[in-house]
């Protein structure tokens with residue numbers, strides 16, 4: 001059957017793929033420890049689940065407005081105002097089927113054939129694919145572990161061409177957990193203003209920042225930057241609600257109205273029940289967020305310290321999100337249990353098949369020589385997984 005050229009260039013998400021392979025092995029009875037998944041291991045808090053049940057009982061089981069219920073949009077803007085002091089109106093919000101869908105809406109609204117988007121590598125696996133699906137060209141600017149994965153502004157400037165229309169930020173970042181500091185954000189805002197670029201800021205991990213640091217959104221710098229920025233956020237990571245599929249985009253009214261029109265033609269609104277659950281998440285008690293964050297922070301501290309003690313592994317301390325992204329390049333070029341390991345993909349496959357630990361190869365994020373390991377799993381699994389890693393690597 002015919003497959004379009006656009007579809008032909010897209011491969012399945014490697015993170016979802018590794019997680020699925022691990023799940024399959026578990027179904028086959030193998031005791032695999034999964035460091036591959038990008039979702040909290042916590043259950044969705046009870047009061048949120050209860051709100052979903054109440055929504056069903058109250059008959060909220062029909063289509064809602066295509067861009068989401070007004071109460072949820074109001075809750076989104078109220079929370080943003082309360083937490084970081086950013087002011088938006090409810091009609092600047094479009095509620096989508098997760099942050100991923102919000103991003104897909106943005107690229108469809110923004111991109112024409114051949115338009116370029118600057119992204120920062122290591123990048124989340126879906127960014128290049130989503131941009132390409134809309135006819136755009138992702139242009140990666142590499143960032144370096146030695147600089148805490150902060151981009152060099154001179155390189156960002158060099159990446160801008162007459163076809164560049166946008167720059168995409170993800171702070172805190174998947175897969176590195178890095179946070180762009182104020183100076184970096186300021187430089188990017190200046191480059192965007194000089195070249196009239198749209199800024200897309202994926203802030204899905206903004207509630208998962210450690211060491212008492214506060215989130216700084218690029219939209220908080222000044223009104224001019226805010227006016228050219230579209231924010232992406234959602235409940236998946238902050239409230240352990242990955243399966244509920246609620247995210248949103250916030251930005252200039254006209255742009256958001258276009259995103260909403262596209263959504264109305266392609267998917268209509270996300271699940272009505274999930275929207276009411278997300279409403280309870282945003283308007284209910286917030287101590288669940290702080291509790292989960294504290295647990296992630298403890299696990300991060302343990303993981304980074306333990307990895308740092310392993311021969312041939314260098315690991316930054318991620319200030320946010322729930323991933324460690326160690327440099328494992330010293331182990332490439334080795335022969336392990338009769339297998340030649342030259343790439344991060346070969347290492348990840350070896351670790352899964354021989355060590356029964358699933359990870360995601362750095363190459364999937366545009367960073368060969370690294371592995372991504374999620375600490376959104378129990379402390380016990382982290383300890384057991386580390387032991388297996390040592391055994392598999394013979395260190």
Ligand SMILES: Cc1ncc(COP(=O)(O)O)c(C=O)c1O
Pocket residue numbers: 038097098099100101124170173174202204233234235236242246247
């Ligand atoms: C950087 C980043 N952005 C967006 C998302 C989308 O999350 P969701 O669609 O579950 O809201 C993810 C999920 O893994 C992510 O890591």
